[in-house]
Amino acid sequence: MLDKTKRGWWKDAVFYQIYPKSFQDSDGDGLGDIPGIVRRLDYLEKLGIDGIWLSPVYASPQADNGYDISDYRAVWPPFGTMADMETLIAEAKKRGISIIMDLVLNHTSDEHFWFREALKGRDNPCHDYYIWRDGAPDTPPNDLRATFGGPAWEYVPELGQWYFHQFAVKQPDLNWENPAVRRELYDMIRFWVDKGVEGFRLDVIDNIGKEPDRKITARGPRLHEYVRELSREAFREPGLVTVGEAWSADVEEARQYSDPGGSELSMVFQFEHTFTDCVPGGEKWDLAPLDLPRLKRCVERWQRGLHGRGWNSLFWDNHDLPRVVSRWGDEGVYRVRSAKMLAAALHGLQGTPYIYQGEELGMTNIRLPIEGYEDIETRNFYGERLARGYAEADVMASVYARSRDNARTPMQWSRAENAGFTDGTPWFAVNPNYTEINAEAALADPDSVFYFYQRLIALRKRCPVFRDGDFTLLDPEHERVFAYVRRTADEQLLVVCNFSGEAVDWAPPAEFGRAELLLSNCGAPGHGLRPYEAYMLYRGAVG
Ligand code: TEU
Numbered sequence: 001m002l003d004k005t006k007r008g009w010w011k012d013a014v015f016y017q018i019y020p021k022s023f024q025d026s027d028g029d030g031l032g033d034i035p036g037i038v039r040r041l042d043y044l045e046k047l048g049i050d051g052i053w054l055s056p057v058y059a060s061p062q063a064d065n066g067y068d069i070s071d072y073r074a075v076w077p078p079f080g081t082m083a084d085m086e087t088l089i090a091e092a093k094k095r096g097i098s099i100i101m102d103l104v105l106n107h108t109s110d111e112h113f114w115f116r117e118a119l120k121g122r123d124n125p126c127h128d129y130y131i132w133r134d135g136a137p138d139t140p141p142n143d144l145r146a147t148f149g150g151p152a153w154e155y156v157p158e159l160g161q162w163y164f165h166q167f168a169v170k171q172p173d174l175n176w177e178n179p180a181v182r183r184e185l186y187d188m189i190r191f192w193v194d195k196g197v198e199g200f201r202l203d204v205i206d207n208i209g210k211e212p213d214r215k216i217t218a219r220g221p222r223l224h225e226y227v228r229e230l231s232r233e234a235f236r237e238p239g240l241v242t243v244g245e246a247w248s249a250d251v252e253e254a255r256q257y258s259d260p261g262g263s264e265l266s267m268v269f270q271f272e273h274t275f276t277d278c279v280p281g282g283e284k285w286d287l288a289p290l291d292l293p294r295l296k297r298c299v300e301r302w303q304r305g306l307h308g309r310g311w312n313s314l315f316w317d318n319h320d321l322p323r324v325v326s327r328w329g330d331e332g333v334y335r336v337r338s339a340k341m342l343a344a345a346l347h348g349l350q351g352t353p354y355i356y357q358g359e360e361l362g363m364t365n366i367r368l369p370i371e372g373y374e375d376i377e378t379r380n381f382y383g384e385r386l387a388r389g390y391a392e393a394d395v396m397a398s399v400y401a402r403s404r405d406n407a408r409t410p411m412q413w414s415r416a417e418n419a420g421f422t423d424g425t426p427w428f429a430v431n432p433n434y435t436e437i438n439a440e441a442a443l444a445d446p447d448s449v450f451y452f453y454q455r456l457i458a459l460r461k462r463c464p465v466f467r468d469g470d471f472t473l474l475d476p477e478h479e480r481v482f483a484y485v486r487r488t489a490d491e492q493l494l495v496v497c498n499f500s501g502e503a504v505d506w507a508p509p510a511e512f513g514r515a516e517l518l519l520s521n522c523g524a525p526g527h528g529l530r531p532y533e534a535y536m537l538y539r540g541a542v543g
Pocket of ligand 1 (some may be wrong): 064068167284321
């Protein structure tokens with residue numbers, strides 16, 4: 001078992017993200033909950049993961065599924081109680097699984113006590129916890145837009161002031177320039193550390209240093225000063241793992257965030273690779289076929305850029321992204337094989353892998369009529385694009401491919417009604433393919449995607465090259481094959497993945513002629529590569 005008191009233990013770890021609303025319901029209200037997670041810990045232990053990144057479970061009006069927090073020190077009642085949370089932390093720990101909480105420090109809900117106080121008047125001590133500008137009701141301070149659509153400013157007639165919000169109107173931004181705000185947040189973090197939480201995922205951490213008057217949202221001038229202070233004041237134990245969500249980070253900046261000296265964070269989530277199938281310069285909704293050479297160059301830049309100088313996180317999926325098997329694999333005949341191929345491509349890299357719930361089953365995207373979507377971003381996008389004159393069919397094509405709700409359909413546990421997720425009415429549509437794609441079926445099939453992930457997790461623990469090896473990309477311009485070599489002084493690992501549904505003529509480098517086959521998704525490698533074939537070859541010290 002990993003020694004989680006030591007800095008760096010996460011370099012050997014694999015994490016699993018749970019989106020609690022959609023994981024497991026235990027009381028029939030149609031919403032996943034904390035006792036439901038406890039019930040599934042044995043399943044996660046079997047998979048072999050070392051920690052759970054738990055998306056927000058705090059008290060919240062749920063305007064953004066919990067990323068709008070009204071009380072950081074309370075659990076949203078439909079998810080359970082504080083006692084349930086304590087049980088989860090303890091039961092997980094017994095199984096060697098750490099709980100990593102999601103921290104939303106950039107904004108609160110407008111129903112948070114601080115904001116309700118702030119609305120009482122300019123003299124209220126909480127007023128300066130948020131970002132206000134004087135002005136007339138019809139002219140916002142400037143033209144900054146919110147991520148979820150509309151202006152980033154909202155007018156409050158009673159105060160004659162506008163408040164700043166980078167996300168929904170119901171998510172007012174906290175004023176990090178106010179030391180009292182920072183102090184409150186550090187105290188709150190310590191509350192959770194004292195409860196036994198072993199790490200944190202920091203929501204949009206790159207946005208905390210905003211300076212809206214200068215139209216600066218991400219990467220503000222004081223950002224790293226704040227992150228260092230946060231780390232010093234709140235993350236005192238060297239064993240606490242911290243991962244910052246940083247859409248704006250480039251390699252250079254990620255080095256700073258994940259500096260091995262530990263002055264900031266353990267690692268960041270960066271998203272550059274998730275734009276390699278978007279129209280260059282466009283938004284995530286502007287679809288283009290995957291440009292594999294572009295994806296490979298991107299991965300190469302990050303692998304080489306952080307080797308020895310920082311630490312990567314590795315992921316294809318999360319609660320904001322579509323399902324990777326639908327995106328870059330095949331939902332049809334090659335679903336299982338392509339899901340394994342994508343897993344191999346990612347887990348062979350240097351960094352800490354994150355598995356998003358259901359990814360280990362090869363769960364897929366969903367298609368619903370627009371009324372079926374719950375996500376605020378999806379709904380606003382649909383309205384805005386139609387208003388701008390886009391054709392409905394094109395807008396829906398983007399929704400099918402990129403809506404965050406693709407990831408938020410209930411976890412598919414079994415063939416039972418509602419996929420075994422709930423005895424009640426699920427809060428969100430269950431993907432009808434649950435009769436075929438579900439955990440029960442996967443556990444009964446030794447060739448399932450689940451066991452492939454289980455083996456990948458075990459391999460990372462067996463061969464140091466996964467953690468330590470450098471990175472050499474083979475055939476950078478090849479449009480179908482993603483192959484790379486990882487090397488340490490006495491080990492070599494070759495990862496070969498066919499990203500296409502067609503057979504490809506490709507042979508491994510001669511030095512791997514007698515290498516050990518660590519794993520593969522269609523038996524022993526033959527001549528060339530079969531559709532979506534993937535394998536790993538190994539030469540080295542570890543038997
Ligand atoms: O996401 C950050 C963020 O910028 C997203 O809105 C992202 O741009 C979008 O999902 C891409 O489609 C984080 C959380 O992960 C997300 O779930 C929250 O909605 C958001 O912050 C606000 O807290």
